[in-house]
Amino acid sequence: MDNGWGGDAHWMRRALKEAREGAEAGEVPIGCVIVGEGGQLLGRDHNRVEALQDATAHAEILAISAAARTLGSWRLLGATAYVTAEPCAMCMGAFHQARVDRVVYGAAEPKFGACGSRLDLTQLEGLNHTLRVEGGLLADEAAELLREFFRTLRRKPT
Numbered sequence: 001m002d003n004g005w006g007g008d009a010h011w012m013r014r015a016l017k018e019a020r021e022g023a024e025a026g027e028v029p030i031g032c033v034i035v036g037e038g039g040q041l042l043g044r045d046h047n048r049v050e051a052l053q054d055a056t057a058h059a060e061i062l063a064i065s066a067a068a069r070t071l072g073s074w075r076l077l078g079a080t081a082y083v084t085a086e087p088c089a090m091c092m093g094a095f096h097q098a099r100v101d102r103v104v105y106g107a108a109e110p111k112f113g114a115c116g117s118r119l120d121l122t123q124l125e126g127l128n129h130t131l132r133v134e135g136g137l138l139a140d141e142a143a144e145l146l147r148e149f150f151r152t153l154r155r156k157p158t
Helices: 007-024 059-071 089-097 139-155
Strands: 031-035 041-046 080-085 102-107 132-135
Touching (some): 007 041, 007 102, 031 059, 041 059, 059 080, 080 139
Parallel strands (some): 080 102, 102 132
């Protein structure tokens, strides 16, 4: 079933796979996949904040870096980023800076989301680059991954 999103659902499932790998490693389960205009996988990753002890090691930032290495350019013109949860302000800033064309995310993030849930950095005036944002793709599955991760975390003895 493509939920009316066509190929987008395929790439979001790849991002969900990344998120699951992150959860298995003890990271908050967020995954990101960046795809070029022709459907080429440019970069992918999951959160690695704990593993790297780096607050900036979000899935989106790591996937942007991987995509830039693949292309040999920091400009990700025409690329679409698929993220399992609504990006935070740092990651939305990075998407703008990298010139990503489109961001598709799954679950809304009421605490840190910067696509309208907490802040709205989707259409900033005065920038020389704008990006399109679409939310809610496979949102239930992405949200359940996050809920289960935090339920398990709360059950662990301190």
